[in-house]
Amino acid sequence: MPPVLPTPSIPDTLYLLDYFGLAVFAISGALLAAERRQTLVTFLFFAVVTGVGGGTLRDLLIGAPVFWVHQNITLGICLAAGLAVWLTARHHWNERALLWFDALGLAAYSTYGASKALGHGVAPIPAFAMGVLTACAGGIIRDVLAGEPSILMRPEIYVTAAALSSALFVALTVVGLPALPAAAVAFVAAFALRGLAIARGLKLPGYTAR
Numbered sequence: 001m002p003p004v005l006p007t008p009s010i011p012d013t014l015y016l017l018d019y020f021g022l023a024v025f026a027i028s029g030a031l032l033a034a035e036r037r038q039t040l041v042t043f044l045f046f047a048v049v050t051g052v053g054g055g056t057l058r059d060l061l062i063g064a065p066v067f068w069v070h071q072n073i074t075l076g077i078c079l080a081a082g083l084a085v086w087l088t089a090r091h092h093w094n095e096r097a098l099l100w101f102d103a104l105g106l107a108a109y110s111t112y113g114a115s116k117a118l119g120h121g122v123a124p125i126p127a128f129a130m131g132v133l134t135a136c137a138g139g140i141i142r143d144v145l146a147g148e149p150s151i152l153m154r155p156e157i158y159v160t161a162a163a164l165s166s167a168l169f170v171a172l173t174v175v176g177l178p179a180l181p182a183a184a185v186a187f188v189a190a191f192a193l194r195g196l197a198i199a200r201g202l203k204l205p206g207y208t209a210r
Contacts, residue, residue, distance in 0.1 A: 018067075023077050025051045026050060027084070032050075047081050052067075053140075105139075106190060111186040113133065116130070117130035156202070165189060168189055
């Protein structure tokens with residue numbers, strides 16, 4: 001019989017990480033609509049889909065209540081983010097704003113996704129996968145709906161940063177580090193790696209047949 005690992009509860013402070021990730025991912029979705037000069041309805045739709053997409057899949061897979069269905073604040077944050085981008089003059093958003101907001105959301109959601117999975121009794125390796133899924137699925141859905149090449153099909157460092165954050169949080173938690181410092185380490189590591197990829201153009205090597 002496999003050993004029973006502790007299932008840490010989610011500290012209240014980490015829920016703020018969830019809301020932060022939700023907001024910046026929603027902004028990234030609205031920014032993509034802004035780049036395409038879409039209508040307000042499209043702004044709001046992309047903000048919602050990008051914000052809740054990954055977390056919805058995570059909750060369905062771990063058997064948790066879908067996080068945005070039984071409360072108003074989640075969709076409220078997404079709609080407010082979309083409206084804020086719509087009302088803001090275009091010159092306030094530089095051409096790389098989408099990348100940096102997406103990087104913040106990636107770091108926050110990969111950390112929180114792993115935390116929530118562990119808190120619901122998911123084993124460490126599946127919890128790691130849930131962190132990656134939480135961080136990446138919303139952006140993938142956004143890109144597919146916009147006709148953009150999916151991040152999975154580009155060599156830039158993206159999923160790798162989410163995997164780093166999720167793996168660090170799970171590993172540090174399993175060895176006994178409290179959730180808050182583990183989350184801080186995981187968030188900073190993911191954002192630093194993704195930030196370096198954006199600033200320096202870092203990419204993973206592609207497959208070459210031999």
